[in-house]
Amino acid sequence: MSPDHRPNGPRHRLLSVLVENKAGVLARVAGLFSRRGYNIYSLAVAPTDDERFSRISIVVDVESSPLEQVVAQLDKLINVVEIGELHPDEAREAELLLVSVSADAGQRSQVIQLVGVFGGRIVDVGHDAITVMVAGTPEAVDDFESLMRPYGIAGLQRTGRIALPKLDGGSSAAEVAVTATDIA
Amino acid sequence: MELTGAQALVKSLEMQEVEVVFGLPGGAILPVYDPIIDSPIRHILVRHEQGAGHMAEGYAQATGRPGVAMVTSGPGATNVVTPLANAYMDSTPFVCITGQVATSAIGTDAFQESDTTGITLGVTKHNWLVTDAADIPRIVREAFHVATTGRPGPVLIDFPKDVATDTMEWYWPDSVDLPGYHPPSHADPSAIQAAAALVLAAERPVIYAGGGILKSGASEALRELADLTGIPVVTTLMARGSFPDSHPLCLGMPGMHGNYTAVTAIQKADLLLALGSRFDDRVTGKVSAFAPKAKVVHVDIDKAEIGKVRRPEVGILADCRLAIEALVEVIRASGPVDHSRLAPWIATLHRWQAEYPCTYDRSEPGSAEVVTGGPGRRPTLKPQFVIETLRASTPPDTILVSGVGQHQMWASQYWSFEYPNTWINSGGLGTMGFAVPAAIGAKVGRPDRMVWAVDGDGCFQMTAQELATARAERVPVKIAILNNAYLGMVRQWQHMFYEERYSEVYLSPDLPDYVGWAEAMGCVGLRVESPEEVTPAIEKANDVDDRPVVIDFRTDSMEQVFPMVPAGASNDDIVVHPSQSAPVPGALQ
Ligand SMILES: Cc1ncc(C[n+]2csc(CCOP(=O)(O)OP(=O)(O)O)c2C)c(N)n1
Numbered sequence: 001m002s003p004d005h006r007p008n009g010p011r012h013r014l015l016s017v018l019v020e021n022k023a024g025v026l027a028r029v030a031g032l033f034s035r036r037g038y039n040i041y042s043l044a045v046a047p048t049d050d051e052r053f054s055r056i057s058i059v060v061d062v063e064s065s066p067l068e069q070v071v072a073q074l075d076k077l078i079n080v081v082e083i084g085e086l087h088p089d090e091a092r093e094a095e096l097l098l099v100s101v102s103a104d105a106g107q108r109s110q111v112i113q114l115v116g117v118f119g120g121r122i123v124d125v126g127h128d129a130i131t132v133m134v135a136g137t138p139e140a141v142d143d144f145e146s147l148m149r150p151y152g153i154a155g156l157q158r159t160g161r162i163a164l165p166k167l168d169g170g171s172s173a174a175e176v177a178v179t180a181t182d183i184a
Numbered sequence: 185m186e187l188t189g190a191q192a193l194v195k196s197l198e199m200q201e202v203e204v205v206f207g208l209p210g211g212a213i214l215p216v217y218d219p220i221i222d223s224p225i226r227h228i229l230v231r232h233e234q235g236a237g238h239m240a241e242g243y244a245q246a247t248g249r250p251g252v253a254m255v256t257s258g259p260g261a262t263n264v265v266t267p268l269a270n271a272y273m274d275s276t277p278f279v280c281i282t283g284q285v286a287t288s289a290i291g292t293d294a295f296q297e298s299d300t301t302g303i304t305l306g307v308t309k310h311n312w313l314v315t316d317a318a319d320i321p322r323i324v325r326e327a328f329h330v331a332t333t334g335r336p337g338p339v340l341i342d343f344p345k346d347v348a349t350d351t352m353e354w355y356w357p358d359s360v361d362l363p364g365y366h367p368p369s370h371a372d373p374s375a376i377q378a379a380a381a382l383v384l385a386a387e388r389p390v391i392y393a394g395g396g397i398l399k400s401g402a403s404e405a406l407r408e409l410a411d412l413t414g415i416p417v418v419t420t421l422m423a424r425g426s427f428p429d430s431h432p433l434c435l436g437m438p439g440m441h442g443n444y445t446a447v448t449a450i451q452k453a454d455l456l457l458a459l460g461s462r463f464d465d466r467v468t469g470k471v472s473a474f475a476p477k478a479k480v481v482h483v484d485i486d487k488a489e490i491g492k493v494r495r496p497e498v499g500i501l502a503d504c505r506l507a508i509e510a511l512v513e514v515i516r517a518s519g520p521v522d523h524s525r526l527a528p529w530i531a532t533l534h535r536w537q538a539e540y541p542c543t544y545d546r547s548e549p550g551s552a553e554v555v556t557g558g559p560g561r562r563p564t565l566k567p568q569f570v571i572e573t574l575r576a577s578t579p580p581d582t583i584l585v586s587g588v589g590q591h592q593m594w595a596s597q598y599w600s601f602e603y604p605n606t607w608i609n610s611g612g613l614g615t616m617g618f619a620v621p622a623a624i625g626a627k628v629g630r631p632d633r634m635v636w637a638v639d640g641d642g643c644f645q646m647t648a649q650e651l652a653t654a655r656a657e658r659v660p661v662k663i664a665i666l667n668n669a670y671l672g673m674v675r676q677w678q679h680m681f682y683e684e685r686y687s688e689v690y691l692s693p694d695l696p697d698y699v700g701w702a703e704a705m706g707c708v709g710l711r712v713e714s715p716e717e718v719t720p721a722i723e724k725a726n727d728v729d730d731r732p733v734v735i736d737f738r739t740d741s742m743e744q745v746f747p748m749v750p751a752g753a754s755n756d757d758i759v760v761h762p763s764q765s766a767p768v769p770g771a772l773q
C-alpha cells in the first residue's frame with residue numbers, strides 16, 4: 001500500500017451515514033457512488049442499536065469528487081437520514097482483520113509474539129499456518145498487516161473502518177497507535 | 185373495509201385525485217386492470233409503454249400535477265425506463281406503477297421478470313417494491329409526496345401480482361413519515377440580505393432563470409423582481425415561457441443555440457442571479473470561461489446543485505418562489521430602486537439585440553431575398569418561417585411541444601412564449617420521440633388549450649404510433665413535422681465538425697409517406713411544400729377538433745441552427761448567422 005493510498009491521507013475522508021434499515025438501501029448508496037463516479041475506499045455496514053436504522057461507514061476518495069458534492073448527493077437519497085463527516089482527529093476509528101499467515105514451527109513464535117503486541121488472538125492453527133484476528137485503529141491494523149507480509153499471507157480479510165465521534169475530552173488506550181518502530 | 189391489493193392501489197390513486205392514468209396491461213399488472221373498470225379514473229390505452237411515460241410527462245408539464253403511468257412487468261417496465269430518465273433530468277413529477285411477478289417468484293428468472301427497482305434506481309427520485317398489501321396506501325401516499333415536493337421527479341412503485349390479489353384492511357394515512365426526506369422551503373434571511381446587497385450594487389446584472397421557476401410557480405414573482413429592479417432576464421430551454429418574451433427585459437434563450445444577446449449578456453455580466461437553473465453544460469459552454477466577471481447568487485431547492493458547477497458568492501437553498509418573494513420584499517423595503525444605474529447596460533443589450541437578432545435567409549412570399557431550391561424550382565420552405573407563421577396563426581396560450589434536434593432549437597428561438605407551462609420539451613435527456621406522446625398528455629391535461637407539436641421527421645418516427653391512441657381517445661393534437669429528410673442536428677455537426685462527411689443521417693422526405701401515415705391512424709394528413717401554403721394549412725388544421733392533424737412540412741434540408749457555440753468552446757466564441765458580421769471578441773461597448 002503506497003503512502004498516499006493510506007486512509008487518513010488528504011485524499012480520504014470518512015463519512016458516517018445513518019440510513020433506514022430497509023431492503024435495497026446499500027444498493028442505493030453503492031449505486032449512487034458508481035453512477036456519479038465517486039470512489040469508495042472502504043465501506044462497512046451494520047444495524048444500530050435502534051433496529052429501524054443502520055450505520056454505514058464509508059471512506060471516500062475525495063480526489064475524484066469534492067466531499068461536499070458527495071454528501072449533498074447522498075443526502076438526496078430518501079432512505080439516508082443523517083450524514084456526518086468524521087475527521088480522523090475527532091473520531092474513534094476501528095477495524096478488524098483476519099489473516100492466515102504461513103508460519104512453520106520455526107517462525108510461529110515470532111508471529112505469536114507480534115499478535116500479542118497488537119492485542120490480537122489466534123483463532124485457528126494448522127500444520128504450517130495460523131489464522132489470527134487483530135482489531136484496532138486502522139493504522140495499527142495496517143502496520144500489523146505489513147509485519148505479517150514477509151511470512152507469507154495465505155488469506156486476508158479486513159472489515160473496512162467503522163467510527164464514532166470522540167466523546168468530549170476523552171482519551172483512551174485504543175488511541176495509542178502501535179507502529180512498527182515502537183516494536184523494533 | 186377489506187380490499188384486495190389491486191383495489192387498494194386504485195383507491196389510493198383516487199385519494200391522490202388522479203384523474204387519468206396512461207398505460208397498457210399485461211400478465212403481472214392484470215389484477216389492477218379489473219378495478220380500473222369501476223374507477224372514475226380515466227385510463228388511456230397507449231400503443232407502446234414509452235408513449236405512456238411521455239404522456240404522463242406532458243400531462244405533468246402542462247398541468248403542474250403529477251402524471252401517472254401504469255405498465256406490466258418485464259418488457260412493460262423496461263419500455264418506460266426512457267421516460268423515467270427523461271423526467272429525472274427535467275425534474276418532472278411522474279408516478280410510474282409497474283407490475284411485478286409474485287413475490288415468491290422474484291429472483292427466479294420467472295416469465296417477464298425484471299429487476300425493475302434495480303434498473304430504475306439511477307433514473308428515479310425513489311422507488312418502492314411493495315411486499316405487503318397493507319403497505320399500499322402508505323407507499324402510494326409517500327410516492328406522490330416525493331414526486332411532487334422538493335425538486336420534483338419521477339418515482340416508481342413495483343407491484344407484485346400476489347400483493348395485488350392479497351387482501352388488506354383499508355386505511356388512508358394522514359401524514360407521511362420519511363425520516364430522511366426534508367425538502368427545503370424558506371430561504372435563510374441573511375442569505376437573502378446578502379443577495380439583495382449584490383443586486384443593488386450591480387451594474388451589469390442578469391437573471392438566469394431556469395426550469396425551477398416553472399416548478400415552483402414563480403413566474404409572477406420573477407416578473408415582480410425584474411420590474412422592481414430593472415434587471416434583464418434570460419430564460420433557459422427549460423424555462424421558456426416562465427417570463428414573457430414580449431417583456432422589454434426578456435433576452436430569450438442562452439446557451440449553445442441561444443441568441444447572441446442572451447449568451448453575451450451572461451458573459452459580460454457582473455452579477456448572475458441564477459434562479460432555479462443548474463449551470464447545465466449546454467448553457468455554460470466551457471465552464472472556466474463562463475460569465476468570468478460575474479458574482480453569482482444561486483437559488484435552488486436541491487442542495488447538490490449549489491456549487492456543483494460554479495461556486496456562488498451567495499448560495500440560497502430554498503423554494504425558488506419563496507426566495508424570490510423574500511428578495512423582492514427586502515429590496516422593496518430598502519427604498520426606491522434606481523434604474524438609471526443600469527441604463528448603460530440596458531442600452532448595450534439593446535444594441536446587441538438590434539445588431540444580432542436570430543435570423544435566417546428568408547424565402548417567404550414577398551420577401552426581398554427569395555432563396556430558391558434551384559433554377560425553376562419553388563422557393564424553399566424555411567423551417568423558421570413555418571414556426572413564425574404557426575405562432576402568428578395560433579392563440580397566445582397555445583401549448584407548444586417539441587422533439588429533439590434542429591426543429592427544437594428553432595421552436596425555442598422563433599416561438600414567442602407569453603405564459604408559463606406553454607412550452608414542453610425534452611431538455612436534459614434530449615429524447616427523440618418525446619413530442620407526439622407528450623403533446624397527447626398535455627392535451628389530455630389541458631383540453632381547453634390548443635396543443636401543437638413541432639417535431640422532426642426522425643423524432644416523429646420513433647413514437648408516432650401513439651397517433652392511433654390519440655385518435656381512439658379523441659385527443660385532437662396537431663403535429664407539424666419539419667421534414668428536412670435528415671437527422672438534421674447530427675447532419676449539422678457532421679457539416680461543421682466532420683468536413684461534411686455525412687454518415688447515416690439521410691432519411692428521405694418520402695419514406696414513410698407522412699400523410700399516408702396520418703390517414704392510416706385516422707388522423708387528418710396535410711402536406712406543405714412551399715411558403716404560400718403554410719398559413720392555409722395551419723388554418724385548416726386549427727379547424728379540426730375531433731381528431732389529430734399531421735402536417736408534413738417539406739423544409740430546407742440545408743438549413744442550420746444559428747447562433748451556435750461549438751461544444752466545449754467558450755460562449756465568447758459564439759458563431760452568429762453568416763449574414764451577420766462576426767462580433768469582435770471581447771468587445772463590451
Ligand atoms: C433517442 C435518441 N437517439 C438519438 C439521439 C441523437 N440525436 C439528437 S438530434 C438527432 C436528429 C433528430 O432528427 P429529426 O427528428 O429529423 O430532427 P432535426 O434535427 O432534423 O430537426 C439525433 C439523432 C437522440 N437525441 N435521441
Ligand SMILES: [Mg+2]
Pocket residue numbers: 640641642666667668669670671672
Ligand atoms: Mg429531420
